[in-house]
Amino acid sequence: MKTSEKTFFTLAVVFLIAVIIIAPLRFFVFNESYYYSQFDKNNVNVDEQEEILDNLLLFFKGEESLAYFTEEEQSHLEDVKALLNKFFFSLYISVLLFFISIIILFFINKKQFKDYIPKIVFLSGLVSFTIIVLFFLASLNFSMTFKGFHKLFFSQGNYLFPESSLLITLFPAAFFKSFFLRLMLSSFLLSIIAMALQLILNKMKK
Template sequence: MKKTALVAIIIFILLSPLLFLLLSYQFTAFQEKYYSAPERKEVLDFLQENTEIKANFTALEVSHLRDVQKVMQFTDYLFYLVFALAVILGIVLYRKALLLKALFYSGIFSISFFALIFLFYFFGFSFLFTVFHQIFFPQGNWLFPADSLLIQTFPAEFFTRLSGLIFGKAAALSVIALFLSFYLKIKETLKNRQ
């Protein structure tokens, strides 16, 4: 196997968990059913469409929501970049007859990655939540009193549930990638026997 093909496989494998996570985030995080309360809907509209917030959020809460908006925009751009790279790499690997191998190993790697994430999720979600906020909001404006409107609108249970759904769907995509590689390999083997 040529060095460039090996590099393409490795990059494809390493990108897969990120792609599955971002894809799951795109399809899960903004479903209307999670934002049925008026304040939640208002925040969602603000985050997605930059509408005015009429609820009585404090200036610090609005500042944090603006930072969340920036992180969401970055996440969208990252998703498009990772998706485009995965498609390009997929085409390259397909042409070199290495896509099945890459899908197989990306499925294994992604399942392992999400198994580790689930360990943290079940045994230390608050740790994951804190690390996430320290990375994306290093200025520290993400800590609010329990009685603040933002925390009342989006309690810890909201993020625990939504994160579980996102991680679960991403893990399911990993399993699908693995089974797709098995299915395509069997199909290829049967075709070669004819």
């Protein structure tokens, strides 16, 4: 394999890994039914909670300004939105660059291209699987992981609120633990599918 082939092969693997890990976040952040299932599970009973959730999700989409929340809560949610946008931008760019890498790889070596695709998919699934397992092990002490995440991404410290606040009432720690595990499970399944696809692609190649 030439240097140029190795480069775009590796890039394709890296970008597909990013897609496998980030895609579930994009799905669940805007999945209203998931929020309502968690509200029921956590016995959340807030006046106008449907309107509040609609407002929050539209805010994350950039279609509405926040209402209902205090100034401190809005400040934190602004930071959350900015972080989500970075993740989503990374997802979209990864999808685009993955296909660009694949196309370039095709033109570099058309003869070996069919052999590269199963390997790219399998390696992406394998590395994603490993990363997800590490994330899962870290989440065994979810409280520490949750605090570490906030200290890393919200270093200004505007993420601490009283138990009686609307934000904590709607989204208690149990919500985020469930959300995190759901993301890990979804990415885990995607990584398994990616590895299994190698068998299918190998059979199709024959």
